[in-house]
Amino acid sequence: MTLTQLEIFSQVAALRGFTLAAARLGISQSAVSHAIKSLEQELGVELVQRHQARVELTDIGQRLLLRARSLLGLAETMRQEAADAKGMKQGTLRIGSFGPTASMRLLPALLADYRQRYPGIEIHVEEGPDQQVVQWLRERRIDIGFVVLPDESFDSWPLLEDRMVAVVPRRHPLAARDALSLRELCDDPFILTGAGSAELVMRLFTAAGLTPQIRYRCSQLLSTLDTVARGDGVTLLAELALPAHDQTAYVSRPLAPQVARRIGLAVLDQRQSSPATLAFVRQALMLRDAGRLLKP
Known part of the structure; x- marks a missing residue:
């Protein structure tokens, strides 16, 4: 062998x-x-x-x-x-990423800084839904992944916290509200996106004893937002996942009470992690502490 x-x-x-x-x-x-x-x-x-x-x-x-x-x-x-x-001049690092928050807001700064410091490390990025990244970690298909915290099955490091927001068509009656409850989102067709924290969304409804009327399951964030913009339903997303522009056809409103989402890096076992992996963690924590982690 x-x-x-x-x-x-x-x-x-x-x-x-x-x-x-x-x-x-x-x-x-x-x-x-x-x-x-x-x-x-x-x-x-x-x-x-x-x-x-x-x-x-x-x-x-x-x-x-x-x-x-x-x-x-x-x-x-x-x-x-x-x-x-x-001098860690060579090696491989496999990263698992999910949704716009990790792939578009966190990874750019992390990769730019890491490649500058360790140009000889070959980096592979795998993208999938949040639960897919968790599965990849368990199967050892990746060395490190972005996950929704807490998750006691991994060694993890928190990076940022944002909040969950309801997204509704701009002309919907709920758009006039300052904040929305989970119960109010159960009165309309619901769009569940697999692009981000779908598992967290369903846990929130289950914990509240509610069942949303899931009519659409979209694998991409853009298709989810387009479905909302057409007036075909409402959804629940992380605020940092929303694009900073082109919000003319829908609005986002915080939940009442507010619900936070924590994103961090995770490995299966820190004691067995490679130097390249641990170096990536160190760089991420340095950028976090310096306030340079998020891409505008």
Whole structure:
């Protein structure tokens, strides 16, 4: 068993295909097939089931994938600790990000500062809904991710706090109010967006004993806001996720009582995090404390 085999296995699992994994790794498809077959023969189990268009992991393949990614993460940590002794001139950092708040308001300043200090670190950014980032952390697909806090399953560092706001069509009767309650948002068709804190939104309604009339589920923030602007429903979003311009067709109002949302960075286990990962945390906290974290 080699680290190369484990890396190929991890890529096949992530991309659900031999061809895509080969393209990502820059090797031939036959080399990918050979590596998987050799690994299966050595372990004595079938790791993947091959279908026409894609592959699926077997049950044991799913379990061993976590072990493989753990080993790959430890190997990368060893490489980076060695590189750190020489000035951290090389390495890889995989970041998970969700929604406009993390991807557009936080990441630009963080990446600019980090790349200037560590130009040799190769950075990969994966974007998905908030719960997808959490899953990626648990599966070790990323080294560090932006998450909604608190989350006791990770080692985390708070970065900022904003508030949840109701977003309604500008000509809606609720637009004349200074603040809105969760109950008032249950009287209209509700638009649930997967672009940000959908999990937090549903927890708020559940905790209040309310059930919104979910008529739309939008994967993108812009489509969510466009649906509101057309007058087709109302929604609940984090204030920092809203664009600073083009709010002519909808308005945002704070909740009463106000609900805060805390965003932070999280890792699965700080003790096993690579030097590149911990350096990213340090840079983020320095920018936070200096008031330079948010992009206007």
